Amino acid sequence: xxxxxxxxxxxxxxxxxxxxxxxxxxxxxxxxxxxxxxxxxxxxxxxxxxxxxxxxxxxxxxxxxxxxxxxxxxxxxxxxxxxxxxxxxxxxxxxxxxxxxxxxxxxxxxxxxxxxxxxxxxxxxxxxxxxxxxxxxxxxxxxxxxxxxxxxxxxxxxxxxxxxxxxxxxxxxxxxxxxxxxxxxxxxxxxxxxxxxxxxxxxxxxxxxxxxxxxxxxxxxxxxxxxxxxxxxxxxxxxxxxxxxxxxxxxxxxxxxxxxxxxxxxxxxxxxxxxxxxxxxxxxxxxxxxxxxxxxxxxxxxxxxxxxxxxxxxxxxxxxxxxxxxxxxxx
Amino acid sequence: xxxxxxxxxxxxxxxxxxxxxxxxxxxxxxxxxxxxxxxxxxxxxxxxxxxxxxxxxxxxxxxxxxxxxxxxxxxxxxxxxxxxxxxxxxxxxxxxxxxxxxxxxxxxxxxxxxxxxxxxxxxxxxxxxxxxxxxxxxxxxxxxxxxxxxxxxxxxxxxxxxxxxxxxxxxxxxxxxxxxxxxxxxxxxxxxxxxxxxxxxxxxxxxxxxxxxxxxxxxxxxxxxxxxxxxxxxxxxxxxxxxxxxxxxxxxxxxxxxxxxxxxxxxxxxxxxxxxxxxxxxxxxxxxxxxxxxxxxxxxxxxxxxxxxxxxxxxxxxxxxxxxxxxxxxxxxxxxxxxxxxxxxxxxxxxxxxxxxxxxxxxxxxxxxxxxxxxxxxxxxxxxxxxxxxxxxxxxxxxxxxxxxxxxxxxxxxxxxxxxxxxxxxxxxxxxxxxxxxxxxxxxxxxxxxxxxxxxxxxxxxxxxxxxxxxxxxxxxxxxxxxxxxxxxxxxxxxxxxxxxxxxxxxxxxxxxxxxxxxxxxxxxxxxxxxxxxxxxxxxxxxxxxxxxxx
Numbered sequence: 063x064x065x066x067x068x069x070x071x072x073x074x075x076x077x078x079x080x081x082x083x084x085x086x087x088x089x090x091x092x093x094x095x096x097x098x099x100x101x102x103x104x105x106x107x108x109x110x111x112x113x114x115x116x117x118x119x120x121x122x123x124x125x126x127x128x129x130x131x132x133x134x135x136x137x138x139x140x141x142x143x144x145x146x147x148x149x150x151x152x153x154x155x156x157x158x159x160x161x162x163x164x165x166x167x168x169x170x171x172x173x174x175x176x177x178x179x180x181x182x183x184x185x186x187x188x189x190x191x192x193x194x195x196x197x198x199x200x201x202x203x204x205x206x207x208x209x210x211x212x213x214x215x216x217x218x219x220x221x222x223x224x225x226x227x228x229x230x231x232x233x234x235x236x237x238x239x240x241x242x243x244x245x246x247x248x249x250x251x252x253x254x255x256x257x258x259x260x261x262x263x264x265x266x267x268x269x270x271x272x273x274x275x276x277x278x279x280x281x282x283x284x285x286x287x288x289x290x291x292x293x294x295x296x297x298x299x300x301x302x303x304x305x306x307x308x309x310x311x312x313x314x315x316x317x318x319x320x321x322x323x324x325x326x327x328x329x330x331x332x333x334x335x336x337x338x339x340x341x342x343x344x345x346x347x348x349x350x351x352x353x354x355x356x357x358x359x360x361x362x363x364x365x366x367x368x369x370x371x372x373x374x375x376x377x378x379x380x381x382x383x384x385x386x387x388x389x390x391x392x393x
Numbered sequence: 394x395x396x397x398x399x400x401x402x403x404x405x406x407x408x409x410x411x412x413x414x415x416x417x418x419x420x421x422x423x424x425x426x427x428x429x430x431x432x433x434x435x436x437x438x439x440x441x442x443x444x445x446x447x448x449x450x451x452x453x454x455x456x457x458x459x460x461x462x463x464x465x466x467x468x469x470x471x472x473x474x475x476x477x478x479x480x481x482x483x484x485x486x487x488x489x490x491x492x493x494x495x496x497x498x499x500x501x502x503x504x505x506x507x508x509x510x511x512x513x514x515x516x517x518x519x520x521x522x523x524x525x526x527x528x529x530x531x532x533x534x535x536x537x538x539x540x541x542x543x544x545x546x547x548x549x550x551x552x553x554x555x556x557x558x559x560x561x562x563x564x565x566x567x568x569x570x571x572x573x574x575x576x577x578x579x580x581x582x583x584x585x586x587x588x589x590x591x592x593x594x595x596x597x598x599x600x601x602x603x604x605x606x607x608x609x610x611x612x613x614x615x616x617x618x619x620x621x622x623x624x625x626x627x628x629x630x631x632x633x634x635x636x637x638x639x640x641x642x643x644x645x646x647x648x649x650x651x652x653x654x655x656x657x658x659x660x661x662x663x664x665x666x667x668x669x670x671x672x673x674x675x676x677x678x679x680x681x682x683x684x685x686x687x688x689x690x691x692x693x694x695x696x697x698x699x700x701x702x703x704x705x706x707x708x709x710x711x712x713x714x715x716x717x718x719x720x721x722x723x724x725x726x727x728x729x730x731x732x733x734x735x736x737x738x739x740x741x742x743x744x745x746x747x748x749x750x751x752x753x754x755x756x757x758x759x760x761x762x763x764x765x766x767x768x769x770x771x772x773x774x775x776x777x778x779x780x781x782x783x784x785x786x787x788x789x790x791x792x793x794x795x796x797x798x799x800x801x802x803x804x805x806x807x808x809x810x811x812x813x814x815x816x817x818x819x820x821x822x823x824x825x826x827x828x829x830x831x832x833x834x835x836x837x838x839x840x841x842x843x844x845x846x847x848x849x850x851x852x853x854x855x856x857x858x859x860x861x862x863x864x865x866x867x868x869x870x871x872x873x874x875x876x877x878x879x880x881x882x883x884x885x886x887x888x889x890x891x892x893x894x895x896x897x898x899x900x901x902x903x904x905x906x907x908x909x910x911x912x913x914x915x916x917x918x919x920x921x922x923x924x925x926x927x928x929x930x931x932x933x934x935x936x937x938x939x940x941x942x943x944x
Contacts (some may be wrong), residue, residue: 105584241813242811253792254786254791257790259768260747261769263770264768
C-alpha cells in the first residue's frame, strides 16, 4: 500500500468516525450492508475504468453501457426465457465487444478516446431507449431466479455478495495490474506510449485489451445493477455512472494523463464516494446538494495531492543538488 | 516610440517599438551609434580599441555528477564575430544558458557594459541586448513574418480595445527584413518560408529588440550550402553595424570564413583562443578533440573484416522523399556511418528499418531473406534494434527504474506464468550495469535522474541484453559528456567485432569520420555515395551531403 493509498484510507476512517459520532445510525449493520453493496456495484465499474485511464485514455460510455446491457439482460431472461447461465456470459461477451470496438477505433483509426466514447455514450443510450420503446424493462410479478439473485443481490454472513464479488475481482485485477507483464505494459504505455513502442511493445494490442477489460467489467456491473434495481428505465438508468467511475479513479490517485495509480487506490476512491453519498443522507444535507458535496471533496482531494507532489518534488531536487555538490567536491 | 538611425551602407531608418525601457535605451542608442560609426570608418581599429561589451570571468557550473563549465573566461567586443566551437557536451549549451539567464553559474562574474553581475536573469539578458537564434526555431508557423517579429510587443491601436495595428506592424518589420537581406515581405506566412528564411526572421526578431550581441546556435546545421552563404552574409552585415555575434557551429569551414576570433571549449574548459590569423580547420580540431582522438582511433580499429550484408534496403521509399527510392546495405561486423544534412531522410530510413514507419515501396532484406516489418515489435523479434535520436521521448521511460527499462523489450523472458519477476529483472540489469559502467546508486534508480550519458547507456543496455543482429544508432552521442561518449564508441566497436551490423546515423562530422568503417552519405532521400576508409575526409562527406561528387 502506497503512502497515497494510506492517506486516502485515513481520510475514509476520519470521515466515517465523524459521521458515526454525529449520527450513530451510520454504523447500523443495515446501513453498512447497503453501503457495501453500492461499493461493490460501483467498484467493479471503477476498476474497469481504471484500466482505461492507466493507458491515458478515458471511457465515457460506461453509464450508457450499464443501461443498454442491463436492459438486454433483463429482456433476455425475463421475456425471452433465456437461461441466465447463458445470458450472463453473453452479456459479458457483448461488453467485451463494445470495448473491442472502442479500442479498435482508438488504436487503429487513431481517434481520440474522449470522442469515441462520447459518441458511445450517446449511441448506447439511444439504442437502449429504442430497444424498449422508451418503456421500462423489468421482471413480471412472481418471476424468480433464486441462484442469480443470491449471487447478485444476496448476502453471505451478512456481507452483500456484490461486495464479495468486488473483493475477488479486485484481487485478480491487482495481480494483473501490479504483477503481470500486461500490467507493466499498461504502465509503460501510460507513461510514454512512444517509448513503449520503441521498446518493441505492441502498444495497440495492449490498449485495445484495456478497453476490452473495461467493457467486460462494465457488463458485469450492468448485470449487478439490473438485479439490484430489478427494473430499468433506459432513459435514466446508469446516468453519470461513468463520472462516478472516473471520480473514484482520480480520487484513488490515477492521473488522467495515464501511467499512474493503484488498484487499492481506485477501490478506496469508490469507498470514499459512497461514504460521502451516505453522509449526505445521514446528516440531513439536502440530497439536491449530493453532487456538489462530491465535486467539492474530489477537488480538495486532488488539490492536496497535487500540492503534496509539488512539495515532494522540490525536496527531492534539493536533496539531489546537495548530493551532487557533495559528490563534485569529493571528486 | 522613437526613431533611431544606424549607419549601414546607405543609412537605414528603423522604428523601434520599445516602450518602458526608455532611459536605458537612450544610453545604449548613443553607444550603438558610436560603435556603428566607428565600424563604418575603420572596423579593425574600432574593434580593438572598444571596451568589451560582454566578458566572463572564471565561470563555473556543475550539475549533479558533471562539471559542465570550469573556470571559463572570454570576452566579446562590439562588432566582433566570435566562433565558438567544441564537441557536444563540451559546455557550449551551458554557456548559452548562463548568457540567456536560464541557469545560474556557481561561481564567476559576468560583466555586461562594464557592470559586473554574479548571474544574469532572463530579463537582464534581454534588457542588455543579448539575443538568441536557436537551432530549433521558435516561430509560429501559422502567423506571418511581421507578427512573429513583434510577437508580444505588437503596436496597438483603438486605445482600450488594444487591437493590433497591422499596417504599422508591417511598416515596422519591413526595414528589419531589409537589414537581414530578406527577399520576402513582412506579410508572408512563416509556414511558406525555407529554413534559412525562417532563420532570417529570427535574426530580424533579434534586431527588433535592439540586440547588441546575437548568439547563433548551430544556425547552419540544417541549411543547404547556398542558403548558408546568405546567412554568413547576414552575419557580416550585423558586424558592420557594430553588433557582436557569437557563432556556434560544427561546420568548421564556415567558422573559418566568418569568425574574427575562435574560442574553443573542451570538457567545460577553455581549450584555447585562436586569433583570425590562426583560425584554420586543423587547429580547431586539435584544440577541440584533445584526448578524444585516441579513443576514436581505438574505436576506428576494426578487429575483423566485415562479413556478408545483414540488413539491406532495396528501393525503399520513405515519407521524407516519397519519390526517391533508397538502397543501402549494412554488413555484419562493420560500423556503417550514415551522414547527411538534417532532413535528408536518414531518420526516416532508420524508422523504416525498425518498423516504426512503414515504407511506401521497396523491400527490406535480413540475411538475404525478405523481411516484412509491421511494427517495432517485429523488428525487435528479428534482432533489429534502434537507439533513437530523441532519448527522453522515445529511448527510455524516465519514470521507470533502470531495471524496468532494461527488461521492457524482453519482459516475457523476465516473467514466470505472466507474472514479472523483479529478481530476474534485477539480475539482468545488474549485469548490464556492470558491463556498461552505468553510474547510478542501484538498478532501482529512476532513469530520469541519470545524466544523459548514463541514460543512453540504459538504452543500449536494454538491447545488449537481447543479442542484437543489427544495431541502429541515431545520433548516439548527442548531448553526452565526453567520457561517456568514448565509452559508447567502445561499445559500438565491441558490438561490430562480435559480428553485429552497426548503422550509426550522426551529424557530428568528426564522429562519423573517426568511428565508421564506411560512410554512406544521404542527400535528399537518396544515398549520394559511399566512402571507403581511404576516401574519408570532411570535404568528401560534405560534397556528397549536398549532392556533389567527392574528389
